[in-house]
Amino acid sequence: MSTPSDLQPLVPTHQLERKAMLLLVFMLALVLGSAAYVLFARGAFERTQQLVLVADDSEGVVVGMDMTFSGFPIGRVSRIELAPDGKARIVVEVPLKQAAWLRQSSVFTLVRGLVGNTNIRAYSGMLSDPPLPDGAVREVLRGDATADIPRLITAARELVESVHTLVGTEGALGASLVNVQQLTDKLKGPTGALGVLLGNDAEAKKLLLTLEKTNSLLARLDGLAVKTDAQVFGADGVMPQTRATVVQLNALLGEARSSLKRVDAVLIEAQAVGANARVATADLGTLRAEVESSLSKVESLVNDINRKWPFARDTEVKLP
Amino acid sequence: MSRLPTPEKTAEPSAGASRGSLGVRALDGLMAWLAGWWRVLYLGAQIMVLAVSPSSYGPANRLLLARHVVLATAPILLWFTLLCALATLVITRIVVVTALSYGLSQYALQLIIRVLVLELIPLGAALFVALRSTIASSAELAEMRLRGELAALAEPLRQEAMPRVVAGMFASITLAALSCVVALVLAYLAVYGFTLSALPAYTRLFGQVFNPAVTLIFVLKTLFFSLAVALMPIVSALYDDAPAGLRHGAELRALARMFVVILLIEMVSLVGNYY
Numbered sequence: 001m002s003t004p005s006d007l008q009p010l011v012p013t014h015q016l017e018r019k020a021m022l023l024l025v026f027m028l029a030l031v032l033g034s035a036a037y038v039l040f041a042r043g044a045f046e047r048t049q050q051l052v053l054v055a056d057d058s059e060g061v062v063v064g065m066d067m068t069f070s071g072f073p074i075g076r077v078s079r080i081e082l083a084p085d086g087k088a089r090i091v092v093e094v095p096l097k098q099a100a101w102l103r104q105s106s107v108f109t110l111v112r113g114l115v116g117n118t119n120i121r122a123y124s125g126m127l128s129d130p131p132l133p134d135g136a137v138r139e140v141l142r143g144d145a146t147a148d149i150p151r152l153i154t155a156a157r158e159l160v161e162s163v164h165t166l167v168g169t170e171g172a173l174g175a176s177l178v179n180v181q182q183l184t185d186k187l188k189g190p191t192g193a194l195g196v197l198l199g200n201d202a203e204a205k206k207l208l209l210t211l212e213k214t215n216s217l218l219a220r221l222d223g224l225a226v227k228t229d230a231q232v233f234g235a236d237g238v239m240p241q242t243r244a245t246v247v248q249l250n251a252l253l254g255e256a257r258s259s260l261k262r263v264d265a266v267l268i269e270a271q272a273v274g275a276n277a278r279v280a281t282a283d284l285g286t287l288r289a290e291v292e293s294s295l296s297k298v299e300s301l302v303n304d305i306n307r308k309w310p311f312a313r314d315t316e317v318k319l320p
Numbered sequence: 321m322s323r324l325p326t327p328e329k330t331a332e333p334s335a336g337a338s339r340g341s342l343g344v345r346a347l348d349g350l351m352a353w354l355a356g357w358w359r360v361l362y363l364g365a366q367i368m369v370l371a372v373s374p375s376s377y378g379p380a381n382r383l384l385l386a387r388h389v390v391l392a393t394a395p396i397l398l399w400f401t402l403l404c405a406l407a408t409l410v411i412t413r414i415v416v417v418t419a420l421s422y423g424l425s426q427y428a429l430q431l432i433i434r435v436l437v438l439e440l441i442p443l444g445a446a447l448f449v450a451l452r453s454t455i456a457s458s459a460e461l462a463e464m465r466l467r468g469e470l471a472a473l474a475e476p477l478r479q480e481a482m483p484r485v486v487a488g489m490f491a492s493i494t495l496a497a498l499s500c501v502v503a504l505v506l507a508y509l510a511v512y513g514f515t516l517s518a519l520p521a522y523t524r525l526f527g528q529v530f531n532p533a534v535t536l537i538f539v540l541k542t543l544f545f546s547l548a549v550a551l552m553p554i555v556s557a558l559y560d561d562a563p564a565g566l567r568h569g570a571e572l573r574a575l576a577r578m579f580v581v582i583l584l585i586e587m588v589s590l591v592g593n594y595y
Contacts, residue, residue: 041527
């Protein structure tokens with residue numbers, strides 16, 4: 001057999017070869033196209049500039065992850081290495097057309113989320129600053145959402161322990177609840193709220209007894225009051241008699257008033273007598289003055305007589 | 321080129337075999353197993369040498385190659401692509417809806433690319449080619465060998481075996497490449513709709529998934545899958561001999577061997593990708 005299989009009758013040779021060539025070209029186009037797309041997607045055709053971010057800890061950072069600016073990916077981590085000083089150097093490739101967003105004043109943060117995803121973010125406050133040069137080295141700020149978790153857990157544990165102590169049988173709340181339980185038991189008991197207020201049952205019983213006594217006392221008081229009412233306000237009670245006495249007093253008072261009026265008249269007369277006496281007293285003053293002047297005149301007369309009289313004593317000192 | 325040797329017949333166990341003969345049988349079985357793998361490697365290497373030597377692509381052989389390539393690839397290309405498109409749409413929908421319900425929609429596309437393009441499609445393409453092309457092709461070769469047509473050829477390996485292996489590999493790679501492209505396009509359309517505006521983000525995501533290591537593993541995996549599904553049934557058809565009427569036993573053994581190899585490749589690739 002010169003030919004291995006019966007292919008001649010199946011398809012014409014040139015058509016078969018053309019088909020095979022078509023398939024080959026198709027396959028090559030697919031493979032090469034895919035390879036080109038992978039290279040393009042990996043950024044192999046972009047001109048880039050390097051940015052080195054220095055971090056204390058590069059945990060969560062992987063090669064190929066994005067660096068974002070305002071949520072848009074503008075760069076890609078191409079390498080992570082350990083610097084001689086023990087810090088992590090994260091080398092980011094930034095395409096030149098995206099590098100315009102990075103300025104010398106830009107700030108870079110490395111943020112770890114709760115579910116473990118890590119983001120590198122760039123912030124440019126002043127876009128008018130000079131652009132970031134190629135190969136720039138910047139410190140990266142860490143904002144770690146999970147860093148607070150241990151502290152939070154410790155605090156939460158303390159809180160739970162406190163709550164546990166509080167609500168435990170030994171705790172204040174537990175004791176209070178036990179007291180409340182006892183209280184409600186007492187409330188439900190025969191002495192009720194009184195027992196709660198007074199502390200023990202004996203006191204409560206005493207109070208109850210007192211109340212009963214008070215009740216009977218009140219009943220007796222009531223009877224007493226009825227009797228008093230009859231005695232005071234009854235037909236032969238104190239009050240009607242008092243009223244009669246008052247009427248009599250009124251009459252007495254009227255008489256007293258007329259007596260007083262008469263006394264009043266007597267007083268007016270006495271007043272008139274007084275006035276007369278006063279006038280008389282005034283006249284007496286004049287009389288006295290006149291008597292006094294008369295007396296002085298008499299005296300001066302006596303004096304004159306004495307001087308003129310011979311047996312008058314020689315009173316003058318005669319000078320030699 | 322060496323003539324195809326007939327494998328040594330194993331000794332028939334005598335009736336009432338003792339424990340000693342059981343041990344001998346186990347040893348013989350192990351030797352036969354090792355010899356089988358050795359033959360696969362040896363003949364596979366011979367065929368690969370033929371496949372890469374330019375003299376195999378002379379005008380006489382080219383026609384044979386063209387015929388096998390067309391027969392192995394063209395009939396299944398459309399069907400497999402359609403099947404793959406359907407699977408892509410379904411899986412994309414499931415993943416996107418699930419991711420959305422967990423609030424992890426930013427990881428949905430990455431997951432789709434990883435699951436479909438990196439893992440499922442190369443494996444699916446290889447298995448599809450094996451079941452639809454290379455196993456049938458190897459059965460045909462075994463028939464030819466049984467009829468003695470193969471022995472009559474001047475260069476049976478170059479004229480019959482090598483074209484079938486190359487055609488199988490070609491079909492496997494073409495199917496994988498086309499299905500990957502279709503899956504990528506359909507996943508994009510299913511997630512973003514008919515718009516071009518999300519293309520940069522999608523490209524970026526794709527670039528993040530296909531880092532150099534993953535790409536290398538993906539290429540190697542696809543290549544070794546195609547090699548396994550193309551080479552192993554053909555080699556088995558050339559070598560494995562079974563007692564008359566038990567041809568299916570040999571075919572099953574070849575199939576099992578192929579699946580073991582595919583499983584190994586998949587495991588190695590998974591280890592490479594995720595460890």
